Structure formats: structure tokens, C-alpha cells
Amino acid sequence: MISEKRATFPGGVHVPDNKYLAEKKPIEIMPAPEKVYVSLSQHIGKPSEATVSVGDRVKKGQLIGKEAGFISANVYSGVSGTVTEIKTISTPLNTATYVVIQNDGLEEEEFLPPIDKEDSQAIMQRVRDAGLVGLGGAGFPTYVKMATDEKIDVVLINGAECEPYLTCDHRMMLEHGDGVVKGAKYIAKALNCQTVIIGIEENKPDAIEKLGAYDGVKVVPLKKKYPQGSEKQLIYACTKRAVQPGKLPASKGVCVFNVQTAFQVYEAVEFNRPLYQRVMTVTGKGIKEPKNLLVRNGTPYAEIIAYCGGLTDNAAKVIAGGPMMGKILTSVDGYTRKTDSGLLVEDVTEVCITEPSPCINCGRCAKACPMHLMPMYIDLYTQTGNFERADSYGATNCFECGTCAYVCPAKRDLVGSVQLCKRKLRELRS
Amino acid sequence: MQKLIISNTPHIKSKSSTKRIMIDVLIALVPATVMGVVYFGLYALLLVALSILSCIASEVIYLLIRGEKFKDILNKFDFTSAVTGLLLGLNLPANCPWYIPLLGGVFAVIVVKMLFGGTGKNFVNPAIAARVFLLISFAEAMTTWAVPSVGAIKTSTVATGATALGSVIKGERVISNLDLFLGTGVSSGALGETCKIALIVGYVYLLIRKVVDYKPLIYIGVTGLMTVVLQGSFSAFLPSVLSGGLMLGAIFMATDYVTTPNTTVGNIVYFVALGLLTALLRHLKGTEVVSYCILLMNFFVPLIDRFIVPKPFGYQKPKKEAKNG
Ligand code: SF4
Numbered sequence: 181m182i183s184e185k186r187a188t189f190p191g192g193v194h195v196p197d198n199k200y201l202a203e204k205k206p207i208e209i210m211p212a213p214e215k216v217y218v219s220l221s222q223h224i225g226k227p228s229e230a231t232v233s234v235g236d237r238v239k240k241g242q243l244i245g246k247e248a249g250f251i252s253a254n255v256y257s258g259v260s261g262t263v264t265e266i267k268t269i270s271t272p273l274n275t276a277t278y279v280v281i282q283n284d285g286l287e288e289e290e291f292l293p294p295i296d297k298e299d300s301q302a303i304m305q306r307v308r309d310a311g312l313v314g315l316g317g318a319g320f321p322t323y324v325k326m327a328t329d330e331k332i333d334v335v336l337i338n339g340a341e342c343e344p345y346l347t348c349d350h351r352m353m354l355e356h357g358d359g360v361v362k363g364a365k366y367i368a369k370a371l372n373c374q375t376v377i378i379g380i381e382e383n384k385p386d387a388i389e390k391l392g393a394y395d396g397v398k399v400v401p402l403k404k405k406y407p408q409g410s411e412k413q414l415i416y417a418c419t420k421r422a423v424q425p426g427k428l429p430a431s432k433g434v435c436v437f438n439v440q441t442a443f444q445v446y447e448a449v450e451f452n453r454p455l456y457q458r459v460m461t462v463t464g465k466g467i468k469e470p471k472n473l474l475v476r477n478g479t480p481y482a483e484i485i486a487y488c489g490g491l492t493d494n495a496a497k498v499i500a501g502g503p504m505m506g507k508i509l510t511s512v513d514g515y516t517r518k519t520d521s522g523l524l525v526e527d528v529t530e531v532c533i534t535e536p537s538p539c540i541n542c543g544r545c546a547k548a549c550p551m552h553l554m555p556m557y558i559d560l561y562t563q564t565g566n567f568e569r570a571d572s573y574g575a576t577n578c579f580e581c582g583t584c585a586y587v588c589p590a591k592r593d594l595v596g597s598v599q600l601c602k603r604k605l606r607e608l609r610s
Numbered sequence: 611m612q613k614l615i616i617s618n619t620p621h622i623k624s625k626s627s628t629k630r631i632m633i634d635v636l637i638a639l640v641p642a643t644v645m646g647v648v649y650f651g652l653y654a655l656l657l658v659a660l661s662i663l664s665c666i667a668s669e670v671i672y673l674l675i676r677g678e679k680f681k682d683i684l685n686k687f688d689f690t691s692a693v694t695g696l697l698l699g700l701n702l703p704a705n706c707p708w709y710i711p712l713l714g715g716v717f718a719v720i721v722v723k724m725l726f727g728g729t730g731k732n733f734v735n736p737a738i739a740a741r742v743f744l745l746i747s748f749a750e751a752m753t754t755w756a757v758p759s760v761g762a763i764k765t766s767t768v769a770t771g772a773t774a775l776g777s778v779i780k781g782e783r784v785i786s787n788l789d790l791f792l793g794t795g796v797s798s799g800a801l802g803e804t805c806k807i808a809l810i811v812g813y814v815y816l817l818i819r820k821v822v823d824y825k826p827l828i829y830i831g832v833t834g835l836m837t838v839v840l841q842g843s844f845s846a847f848l849p850s851v852l853s854g855g856l857m858l859g860a861i862f863m864a865t866d867y868v869t870t871p872n873t874t875v876g877n878i879v880y881f882v883a884l885g886l887l888t889a890l891l892r893h894l895k896g897t898e899v900v901s902y903c904i905l906l907m908n909f910f911v912p913l914i915d916r917f918i919v920p921k922p923f924g925y926q927k928p929k930k931e932a933k934n935g
């Protein structure tokens with residue numbers, strides 16, 4: 181079923197999406213690399229503990245990192261081969277323990293045991309065992325999200341994909357819509373919830389039509405506006421429920437899952453496949469052949485770039501994720517994680533190198549902020565060292581979506597100020 | 611491949627920039643300037659040019675004295691002082707002495723803007739503050755209004771101390787609405803404010819460029835309605851809206867980003883208050899007060915911004931929680 185009205189949220193900004201670079205490219209399976217470097221810390225929470233030792237032989241789908249505590253997640257090997265090293269590696273994104281596996285190319289598999297697909301408890305346990313985390317980018321363990329005491333009456337699947345450039349969720353819905361819908365229904369079953377809503381931005385009419393044809397799910401077309409896919413904004417658009425600052429969506433009876441998370445739930449429940457691969461978009465004008473790729477967890481970024489034809493001469497900036505919230509990479513020495521929805525290479529025509537100038541008080545940032553904060557004052561008071569005052573304008577409610585900095589004519593680093601303010605407040609208040 | 615650029619999120623930015631906005635304002639003022647020259651002659655153009663020059667030169671010299679390199683000043687130049695200069699020029703009587711825009715420019719940029727920290731830091735609009743400063747210092751020269759006449763300036767027909775507004779406010783309808791609208795006939799006034807249609811063209815341009823929004827209309831509308839109430843006659847609406855510096859002030863000066871509140875609600879409060887104040891003071895004083903009103907309301911902007919802060923998305927008053935939750 182497709183809902184009639186286009187839904188949205190107050191605030192936000194229209195950002196040119198540049199999705200044309202990759203949206204027509206079907207998902208391609210990237211051959212497994214010679215070596216994978218699997219981080220044991222690719223989720224929010226405690227790093228998992230290695231369950232293998234150097235010299236061990238592992239199969240594809242075998243557990244290599246066990247969750248350590250409640251907020252943590254299992255990690256699985258994406259290839260069959262031999263563990264050659266377990267060591268601490270510093271990448272541009274973090275410093276963590278990595279399990280390095282030499283791929284033997286045999287693709288021997290060892291998946292999880294089958295479960296009773298009708299049993300909600302069993303599905304819940306499966307989500308936990310399979311190492312599922314939020315694949316939209318946050319990386320919060322899916323199981324923890326589902327283990328809420330609140331009564332959930334809406335399972336909301338996030339197909340907004342409001343980040344410009346990225347197209348992997350779009351391709352996923354088109355090519356694996358069936359799995360996405362089934363996965364969403366498994367989640368609903370595990371939560372004893374009747375309603376499944378899928379929110380999709382209207383720039384993906386084919387996906388809206390495709391998923392709208394399934395029974396038992398309601399597709400809500402969303403206005404194309406950034407950040408439409410952020411949790412609270414999506415919930416408001418689809419259900420008109422406003423989650424209070426500092427509260428979880430579950431407090432309003434809603435749980436939100438990315439389309440790829442839903443798909444991985446389906447894979448884990450029906451095919452017993454744990455999470456060791458995902459689809460990511462490799463795009464930007466700095467990359468020769470933009471693609472949507474199915475990659476194994478732990479694939480070196482450099483190999484992905486090489487597989488996509490390499491960088492163009494004008495490549496200027498490499499980003500893990502999308503352009504609005506993605507993390508800047510100081511070099512291409514990194515390895516894919518569960519949360520990598522994209523690898524974006526901007527060329528010189530796409531980057532903005534204008535130096536920040538003084539704020540002209542135009543109020544555009546406040547008007548666009550989806551959280552209704554006042555970024556210009558957060559910036560002003562953070563820069564003058566008055567962090568408590570900055571917080572009175574909402575610094576801690578900011579989720580760093582970058583909308584304010586995008587619209588700012590003075591090109592101020594508003595997100596940077598928020599980050600600094602949050603860090604200082606943590607120090608002050610601890 | 612070149613060296614990778616490292617910077618914070620977001621990695622794409624909108625095309626807007628301070629410079630672009632200021633250039634848009636300059637473009638939007640071109641019709642008014644042209645009409646000013648058509649009505650008042652080439653001397654008007656000289657006044658405007660001197661005013662702009664004085665403002666830009668003041669900024670550059672100030673920064674040079676502060677020890678900045680000329681190249682950096684050029685790179686940083688954001689056209690705000692050009693806008694200040696043009697606005698100041700358009701607010702002058704078309705026949706005032708040449709040194710008036712020079713002094714006004716220095717005052718606007720050095721005293722009102724740079725001493726407070728430059729772009730974005732001034733808490734009153736420099737052009738308005740300078741106009742008020744000139745009105746006080748050179749009362750006579752600043753209130754001797756030339757009457758527009760296509761072609762050359764006719765200093766012989768000046769009506770000292772009274773703009774068209776005076777008669778309009780007193781209800782003596784000596785000027786037709788059409789004359790007020792076009793700035794023709796005997797509707798004297800500052801050189802940029804008489805031709806309303808030119809100002810409206812500029813406004814439409816700014817609307818299209820999304821530099822300003824509907825809010826100047828609040829100011830203009832409230833002034834008109836309040837005048838209707840004060841005079842008890844609906845026929846007072848159009849003349850009050852079309853006369854004096856209201857349109858120039860509402861569209862181009864009251865909307866100055868730096869000196870307006872930062873929230874939508876705050877802005878509505880500000881523009882409504884401006885409208886009420888303008889109508890009231892006009893009624894009481896019988897002369898043009900738009901500049902004074904904007905200057906006065908500028909002082910209240912920090913206060914408005916202090917007390918009108920939006921609640922974060924999803925905020926509920928703690929008490930209501932149980933009911934809505
Ligand atoms: S980054 Fe923070 S302050 Fe800026 S728009 Fe997003 S939520 Fe608002």
C-alpha cells in the first residue's frame with residue numbers, strides 16, 4: 181500500500197543529490213580481496229573479543245569476534261582462509277584491534293544453525309547472534325534497539341536515503357525488495373508489532389512503487405529534503421509522533437531500521453547468514469566508475485577504489501559515508517566496516533574550500549535546523565568559551581546533521597563548533 | 611592525484627555566500643538608483659558614487675591601519691560596505707552638498723561597523739545610523755528635498771522641511787497615489803525612495819534570489835493598517851504605504867540580516883513592532899520617521915533574540931508528558 185500524501189518534517193534543506201552518478205548501476209559483487217582486515221570495533225559499544233588466534237583456519241560466516249557485554253556485537257569472517265595477524269591498527273577513522281585473514285579463495289561456508297521462523301524469541305536471538313547493527317551508519321546493535329521494555333506498535337523501515345550521492349539503499353529496495361519486506365516482517369514479528377511502515381524519498385519513485393505492491397506494509401513517500409532519513413525526522417514524517425529531545429524512538433512506540441538492516445535480518449533468519457557483507461555505494465566525480473558494490477567486511481578501501489577504476493586526476497577529498505555526515509579520510513588506508521554505506525570521492529569541482537567569514541546573523545541556519553536549535557549562538561558561545569551558554573541554544577540536542585553548515589553563507593564550521601562544545605561539556609560535567 | 615583535502619562535515623556546501631548576497635542586494639537597488647538619477651539628474655549619481663566610495667575606502671583604510679595586508683583585505687572584501695554606501699546614498703536628499711555622503715560613509719563604516727568588530731558585529735544598521743547622524747548634524751541640508759523632475763535638478767522648487775509625507779499624513783491629499791507610486795509629480799523625498807515601482811522590482815528580485823522573504827510586507831502592511839486606525843479612514847492606507855521612506859526602509863534596511871532577529875517568531879515580532887511604531891510616530895510627529903524607527907528597533911533585537919528562543923524539536927513541557935506520551 182502506498183500512502184497518498186507526501187510526508188515531511190519542519191525545517192531541513194533541499195540539497196542537490198547527485199544520485200545520478202550511481203543510481204542506475206545494479207549491485208555488483210566485488211570479488212573478495214586477498215586479505216581482509218576485520219575490525220573488532222565496528223559498532224557503538226564495547227569492542228568484541230577475538231575468538232580466533234593467529235594460525236587458525238576460518239570459514240566464511242564463522243565467528244571471529246564475540247560480543248563483550250550488552251551493548252556490543254558479534255563479528256564474522258567474510259572469507260575462508262587463515263588468520264595471519266591479530267593486531268592494533270590505526271586507520272584514519274579509528275584505532276582498534278583487527279583480525280587479518282588471508283583469503284584462500286575456497287569460499288567454504290559455515291553459517292548459523294537454522295531456527296524456527298515463527299518464534300519471535302528465536303528471531304530476536306538470531307538478530308543478536310548474527311551481529312546485526314544499524315547499517316544506515318550509526319552502528320547501534322540492532323538487538324539492543326529491539327530489546328526495549330516499551331510497547332512497539334510501529335516498525336519503521338528507513339528507505340529515505342537522504343544523504344546525497346548514496347544509492348545503495350535504493351538499489352537494495354529495487355533488487356532485493358522482497359528480502360527487505362520479509363526482513364521487516366520478521367522484525368515486526370519479533371516485536372509483536374502489527375504495523376510496518378517504509379519511508380522512501382520521492383526521488384526514488386521506482387522503489388516506492390515496487391515496495392508499495394507488497395501486502396502488509398505501508399509505504400510513505402517522503403518529500404525530498406535533507407535530513408529526511410534522520411530518525412526523529414523520519415518518525416515525525418511517517419507517524420506525526422515527535423520524539424522528545426534525549427529520548428529514544430521506542431518512547432513513542434516506534435523502532436526504526438535501515439533497509440539494509442531489514443535485509444540482513446531476512447538473510448539471517450531464512451538463510452542463517454550472519455552479517456559479514458553489505459552493499460555500499462562508491463561514487464563521486466573523483467572516482468572513475470561509480471558503482472554499487474556488495475563488499476566483504478574488512479575490504480581495504482584502496483582495493484575498492486582500484487576496482488572502481490581508480491581515482492581521477494582531480495580527486496580531492498575521500499569520505500567514508502555520504503557528503504553530509506560522512507567521515508573525512510586523511511588517506512585511503514582503511515577497511516570497510518558494517519556501517520560503511522558509501523565511499524565518496526569528491527573532485528575539485530565538488531569540494532568547497534571557501535574560508536569561513538564572520539557570521540552575518542542571517543538566521544538561515546536556525547531556520548533550516550531540523551532540531552530547531554540556534555547554531556549561530558552555539559558557534560558564537562563555543563568560540564568564546566562559554567559552553568554552558570552554548571548549550572542553552574541546544575548544543576547537546578544536535579545530532580550533527582550538517583544542515584546548518586550547508587546553508588551558512590558565511591561558510592562557518594558550525595558542526596565543528598557543536599562537536600567542540602559537546603566535548604568540552606562532557607569534560608566539564610564529568 | 612593531488613593532496614587530499616581535510617575538512618569537517620558537511621563535505622558539500624550551498625552556493626550562497628555573504629558576497630553573493632550583498633551583490634544581490636546591490637543588483638536589487640539598481641532600478642531605484644537609476645530612477646533616482648532619472649528624476650534628480652546626474653548630481654544624484656555623483657552623491658551615490660561618493661557615498662559608496664567613502665564607505666569602501668573607509669573600510670580598506672581602517673583595515674590597513676590595523677595592519678592587515680592589502681591582498682588579504684581584497685580577498686576578504688564582502689561588499690557589505692558597498693551596500694551600506696549605496697543605501698546611504700539613496701537616503702540622501704538629491705541636492706545635498708557633496709561632503710555629506712563622504713562624512714556619512716566614514717561614520718557608517720568606521721564608527722558603526724568597524725569599531726564594533728566589522729561585518730556581522732554592528733548592532734545597528736550602518737546606513738541608517740549614518741543617516742540619523744547626518745540628520746542631526748546637518749539638519750537643514752538633510753531635510754531640503756528636491757522635487758523630482760525628469761532631466762535636471764530644480765533646486766528652485768525645493769520644499770524645505772517637508773517631504774510629500776507631511777501632507778499625506780495630515781490628510782491633505784495633494785498628491786495622487788499614482789504619483790506617489792511612480793515618484794513623479796511633486797512627491798519629493800530622498801533620491802532613492804521616491805520611485806516605488808523601482809523598489810518593488812528590486813524586492814521581487816530579492817524574493818527570487820531568496821535573500822529576503824515576505825516579512826517586509828508585514829512592516830508595510832502593519833504601518834498601513836495602523837494609519838487607517840489612527841486616521842479612521844481607509845483611504846489613508848495607500849498614501850501611507852506609498853509615501854516617505856517606508857518601502858525603501860522596509861525592503862532594504864529593516865531586513866538587514868545583521869540587525870534583525872534570528873528566529874522566524876522574533877522577526878515577526880520585530881516587523882510588527884516596526885509597523886506600529888512607524889505609524890504611531892508619523893501620526894504624532896507629522897514627519898518621516900522610518901529611519902528613527904528602524905534604528906530604535908535595532909536596539910531591541912538583542913533583547914528579542916534573548917527571549918525568543920525556539921524549543922528543540924519534540925520538546926514538551928514536562929507536565930504534559932504523561933498525557934501525550
Ligand atoms: S548539525 Fe545540529 S545544529 Fe546544525 S542543523 Fe543539524 S541538528 Fe541543527
Ligand code: SF4
Nearest residue numbers: 539540542543545588
Ligand atoms: S547561517 Fe551562518 S551566517 Fe547565517 S546566522 Fe547562521 S552562522 Fe550566521
